[in-house]
Amino acid sequence: MSRRVIWIVTAGAVxxxxxxxxxxxxxxxxxxxxxxxxxVAQPTPTPAPPQRITLFFTSxxxxxxxxxxxxxxxxxxxARVRVVVQExxxxxxxxxxxxxxxxAKLRSVFVTPEGQAFxxxxxxxxxxxxxxxxLVLVYGVVNSVLxxxxxxxxxxxxxxREVRSLTGHLxxxxxxxxxxxxxxxx
Numbered sequence: 222m223s224r225r226v227i228w229i230v231t232a233g234a235v236x237x238x239x240x241x242x243x244x245x246x247x248x249x250x251x252x253x254x255x256x257x258x259x260x261v262a263q264p265t266p267t268p269a270p271p272q273r274i275t276l277f278f279t280s281x282x283x284x285x286x287x288x289x290x291x292x293x294x295x296x297x298x299x300a301r302v303r304v305v306v307q308e309x310x311x312x313x314x315x316x317x318x319x320x321x322x323x324x325a326k327l328r329s330v331f332v333t334p335e336g337q338a339f340x341x342x343x344x345x346x347x348x349x350x351x352x353x354x355x356l357v358l359v360y361g362v363v364n365s366v367l368x369x370x371x372x373x374x375x376x377x378x379x380x381x382r383e384v385r386s387l388t389g390h391l392x393x394x395x396x397x398x399x400x401x402x403x404x405x406x407x
Contacts, residue, residue, distance in 0.1 A: 269293040269300075274369045276309050277361045277404065278317035283353050284405030285320070285361055288313050298332040298370060305369045306330065306340055309362065320361030322354055323347075328381065336373040337396050338366055344380035345387070352390040359391055360403045367399045374398050 272294040277285040292308055295301055306327050312319045321342075328341040340362060349355065363375045374396035376383070385394050 269295040269304075274305060274308065274365075276305070276313075276365045277320065278313040279320055279357045279361065280317055280405065282405055283357070285357060285364065285403050286317055286405050288315060288317055290314070294369070298336075298338070298372060299330050301370050302330045302332060302338050302340065302366055302372070303327065305366055306342075306362065309365050310342075320357050322349060322358070328378075332372065336371065338370070338372050338375045339378060339396075340366065340375060341378040341381055349387050351388055355386070355388040355390050356403055358387065359393065359397065360400050363397045364399055364401070364404065 270293065271291045273289055273291050274294060275287045275289055278288055280286050290308060292304060294304055310321065310325055310327060323345050325345075326343045328343060330341070331339040333339075342362075349358075359377060362377055366372065366375045376396040377393060378384070379387075383394050386392060391397075
């Protein structure tokens, strides 16, 4: 036999052995790992830096008025919206009045890649009345979110559902954009 044939046969044998080893190694059971090895220390998240945000609350004149706060504000759009809405739901710190006539809670926040925020609040315990109630509530949320983020629109959901309107004056079945018409003089 020539050296060339011996090399080809040897190379073929090595390839065959490697294939058999690869095929059988995937069916071998991995050794059990001790529980202590599974516990890997997670890095402590860096807190978001405090930033000034503008929240809108109502006043005796029925219009929205800004309240400036300094809060830790994350970079991620959904987390940012969550902080703004939670601060809004906590109510004003001064003489302004809350925009929600009931103790609402934030259920969830979703932000689309196109820059639309979906904010899901708990439903009102009873039907709301009056156009001023609806305008202040909706644009208090929408303006507060949009002026503190890079988003383009906000759709408010109640109890996980789209609602056509709260009192029959605004179409809430679609995302809304910034509206400064209801903002009073500071």
